[in-house]
Amino acid sequence: MVQHTIRTAFGAAKSAAAALLIVALASPSLAQTAVTAPGRVEGAAPPLSIGVAASGIVAAVLVHEGDRVRAGQLLLKLDCRPLEAEVKARAAHLAAAQATYDRFRNGPRPDEIAVGEAVVGYSQARADEAKKALERAQSLQEGVTVTTAHLLEVQRDARIAAAQLEEAHARLNLLRAGSREEDIREAKALRDAAAADLDGSRARLAQCAVSAPANGTVLDVDVNPGQFLSLAVPQPLLHIVPDGSARVRAEVALRDRPHLCVGQRASIAAETLPSAAIGAQVASISPAVTARSMATPGGTAAPPGAAADNVVAVVLSIDRGAPTLPIGLPVTVRFAACPSKS
Numbered sequence: 001m002v003q004h005t006i007r008t009a010f011g012a013a014k015s016a017a018a019a020l021l022i023v024a025l026a027s028p029s030l031a032q033t034a035v036t037a038p039g040r041v042e043g044a045a046p047p048l049s050i051g052v053a054a055s056g057i058v059a060a061v062l063v064h065e066g067d068r069v070r071a072g073q074l075l076l077k078l079d080c081r082p083l084e085a086e087v088k089a090r091a092a093h094l095a096a097a098q099a100t101y102d103r104f105r106n107g108p109r110p111d112e113i114a115v116g117e118a119v120v121g122y123s124q125a126r127a128d129e130a131k132k133a134l135e136r137a138q139s140l141q142e143g144v145t146v147t148t149a150h151l152l153e154v155q156r157d158a159r160i161a162a163a164q165l166e167e168a169h170a171r172l173n174l175l176r177a178g179s180r181e182e183d184i185r186e187a188k189a190l191r192d193a194a195a196a197d198l199d200g201s202r203a204r205l206a207q208c209a210v211s212a213p214a215n216g217t218v219l220d221v222d223v224n225p226g227q228f229l230s231l232a233v234p235q236p237l238l239h240i241v242p243d244g245s246a247r248v249r250a251e252v253a254l255r256d257r258p259h260l261c262v263g264q265r266a267s268i269a270a271e272t273l274p275s276a277a278i279g280a281q282v283a284s285i286s287p288a289v290t291a292r293s294m295a296t297p298g299g300t301a302a303p304p305g306a307a308a309d310n311v312v313a314v315v316l317s318i319d320r321g322a323p324t325l326p327i328g329l330p331v332t333v334r335f336a337a338c339p340s341k342s
Contacts, residue, residue: 034335035252035335036332036334036335037250037251037252037253037256037311037314037332038296038330038332039250039251039316039331039332039333040248040294040328040329040330041246041325041327041328041329041331042246042247043241043242043244043246043247044241044242044243044244044245044247045241045242045244047219047239047240047241048213048214048216048239048241048242049236050210050212050213050237050238050239050240051234051236052078052207052229052231053231054208054229054231055229055230055231055232056080056208056228056229057078057079057226057227057229058079058224058226058227059077060076061075061076061221061223061224062076062077063076063218063221063238064221065221066217067217068215068217068218069212069215069217069218070212070215071212071215072212073211074209074211075210075212075237075238076223076237077209078208078209078229079208080204083201083204086201086205087198087201090194090198090201091198093197093198094191094194094195096194097187097190097191097193097194097195098194100187100190100191101184101188101191103179104183104184105184105187107178107179108175108176108178112175113172116171116172116176119171120169120172123164123165124165126165127161127162127164127165130154130157130162131158131161133154133158134154134157137150137151210237212240213240214240216240216241216243217240218240219239220238221238222236222237223237241327245317245320246318246325247315247316247317247318248268248280248315248316248318248331248333249313249315249316250313250315250316250333251290251292251311251312251314252312252313252314252335253311254289254310257312259335259337259338260285260312260335261338261339262282262284263282263339264281264282264335264336264337264338264339265282265335265336266279266281266282266316266333266334266335266336267280267333267334267336268280268331268333269332269334270329270331272329273331277334278318278319278322278325279318279322280316280317280333281317282314282315283315283317285312285313285315286312286313288312289312290312290313291311292309294330316333
């Protein structure tokens with residue numbers, strides 16, 4: 001009788017345990033362990049580290065921590081007066097090279113051709129006069145009515161006048177032909193080289209001014225006017241958090257990874273937040289395992305090398321309409337059960 005009672009009680013206990021197991025399997029929210037992880041508020045994208053591409057002394061810092069900036073807004077300037085003078089000199093050099101190129105490309109002006117034609121007419125008149133003088137001298141009897149010396153002088157003047165006329169015709173033909181193709185190409189090459197030098201100087205001068213690459217908020221400023229910056233020792237001068245909805249990066253213990261999924265709901269709580277938690281949703285889960293860098297919700301970090309020290313980074317998007325959270329605020333994230341796949 002006692003044995004029968006024991007067997008009956010044991011069978012009832014097995015049936016109850018089986019029933020509980022079936023209920024647990026049918027209800028994932030009961031089977032899943034609650035997951036809580038530390039997190040930290042961050043911007044819509046990682047902070048942008050702003051530096052300089054030139055060495056020099058900081059002339060002015062135009063923004064402060066917390067300032068809102070627009071893309072292209074000037075953040076700071078270096079003292080680059082030598083480069084400014086170089087740009088002016090190269091601009092003048094380019095203007096001179098451009099003028100030379102224009103002169104060769106356009107060729108002689110109509111006024112210059114008119115002058116050449118006038119010189120040809122003057123030379124023609126002198127040549128005609130010298131020719132007539134020579135003819136008169138040759139019609140006289142040498143040694144009687146004209147001396148030999150005078151005849152030789154008239155012959156020389158006639159040859160000179162003819163040569164000058166030929167030279168005037170040649171110069172006029174050159175003017176009418178215009179500039180040589182080689183001279184035009186040379187002038188163009190010099191013009192292009194001067195333009196390239198100017199562009200290079202302007203590019204170096206532009207590096208003396210640092211502008212915001214995107215809309216955002218200045219997170220910190222680590223530079224002061226008068227400070228010398230060197231490319232030999234690069235350093236970030238300030239950081240900008242790009243505009244966009246804030247998000248939370250949580251570190252979930254590796255053992256809890258099977259309980260996470262994209263689209264999973266979660267709540268965010270912090271000491272500075274109101275009593276009501278802020279809703280959030282899992283946006284992405286890192287495929288890599290890293291070492292923990294945040295304290296656990298209890299306020300302690302796992303010993304180095306411990307199993308709990310291995311975590312998976314989870315990024316959560318905060319629900320719209322939630323209060324604005326300061327960047328870097330430590331929070332506690334409590335994950336709900338993953339949505340049912342059915």
